[in-house]
Amino acid sequence: MRNIDVTKYLAHNKALVDAALGKFFPDENPLFDIMYYSVESGKRIRPILAMASYEANGGRDMGVIMPIACGLELIHTYSLIHDDLPAMDDDDFRRGKAAAHKKFGEAMAILSGDGLYAYAFDLFCKGEGLAAEKLAVVRAVSEAVGPAGVVYGQMLDIGDKEKLPKTMRRIHLNKTAKFIAVAIEVGAIMAKAPKDRISKLHEAGICLGVLFQYTDDILDVVGVKHLLGKTPGKDQASGKVSAPAVYGVEGARFRAKRYADLTKTKFSALGEEFDIFCRITDFVLRRSC
Numbered sequence: 710m711r712n713i714d715v716t717k718y719l720a721h722n723k724a725l726v727d728a729a730l731g732k733f734f735p736d737e738n739p740l741f742d743i744m745y746y747s748v749e750s751g752k753r754i755r756p757i758l759a760m761a762s763y764e765a766n767g768g769r770d771m772g773v774i775m776p777i778a779c780g781l782e783l784i785h786t787y788s789l790i791h792d793d794l795p796a797m798d799d800d801d802f803r804r805g806k807a808a809a810h811k812k813f814g815e816a817m818a819i820l821s822g823d824g825l826y827a828y829a830f831d832l833f834c835k836g837e838g839l840a841a842e843k844l845a846v847v848r849a850v851s852e853a854v855g856p857a858g859v860v861y862g863q864m865l866d867i868g869d870k871e872k873l874p875k876t877m878r879r880i881h882l883n884k885t886a887k888f889i890a891v892a893i894e895v896g897a898i899m900a901k902a903p904k905d906r907i908s909k910l911h912e913a914g915i916c917l918g919v920l921f922q923y924t925d926d927i928l929d930v931v932g933v934k935h936l937l938g939k940t941p942g943k944d945q946a947s948g949k950v951s952a953p954a955v956y957g958v959e960g961a962r963f964r965a966k967r968y969a970d971l972t973k974t975k976f977s978a979l980g981e982e983f984d985i986f987c988r989i990t991d992f993v994l995r996r997s998c
């Protein structure tokens with residue numbers, strides 16, 4: 710994996726995820742079409758992390774990890790749909806097009822999110838065998854995205870307005886880092902990695918997730934709408950406790966670089982099979998979308 714071109718690696722794996730996602734949306738009823746509207750685009754970072762971890766941990770059959778990787782993307786998309794609702798961040802533009810509630814109305818947007826959330830757990834259980842691993846995936850993901858994870862992070866993100874480092878850290882950890890970390894964990898679980906490695910991957914994944922939210926916060930200030938596919942400037946307008954709000958843009962950039970270094974140290978310690986995660990970390994640090 711050394712010297713791999715990370716841009717090509719991400720593009721290749723994104724294409725695999727896109728193709729797999731397309732197959733998971735049957736023509737069964739119009740709700741699937743509404744759900745797919747929001748799923749259709751996105752960087753696919755969480756599924757790619759799950760796939761990379763599965764491979765780095767010795768997993769060989771991508772058919773094992775793909776439905777789980779896609780399930781993560783459905784939950785992530787669900788969180789974006791609900792995040793954009795007028796009752797939450799009230800955004801009209803997502804993934805380069807009208808947000809679901811603008812396109813289909815609020816009721817359909819809420820239902821499409823509900824559908825994606827439930828359908829994700831169906832995908833986690835797809836295929837024969839590996840029942841214990843699938844149960845471990847369901848437990849890990851529900852913990853990471855539920856009331857002690859992403860949902861709590863969203864509550865803090867909406868309600869906490871104190872521009873303090875500890876407030877920001879709690880938001881970053883829960884809203885974003887736990888989800889990024891669990892994406893890496895599920896790859897390891899499905900590859901039957903040993904418990905101590907899964908817990909080290911969790912730690913490294915949390916660092917990568919915090920870095921991801923730092924760069925998301927920075928891009929909200931310096932990013933360009935057509936590249937981001939969402940409206941920049943929203944954090945400041947709504948008084949969010951973002952990294953630039955706490956440290957200024959340069960202070961946030963400095964800390965993001967420190968998080969990237971820490972993340973790479975943690976992945977490097979796991980051996981050269983995990984080098985791809987160092988490349989992905991560099992990509993996250995430098996990303997423009």
Ligand code: GRG
Nearest residue numbers: 751752753788791792854859860863884885925
């Ligand atoms: C149960 C998961 C869940 C959600 C309910 C609405 C809500 C509670 C949470 C919202 C959390 C949220 C929007 C976090 C932001 C995380 C983040 C950095 C999003 C941007 O992710 P990218 O850049 O987006 O990977 P794309 O569009 O490329 O997939």
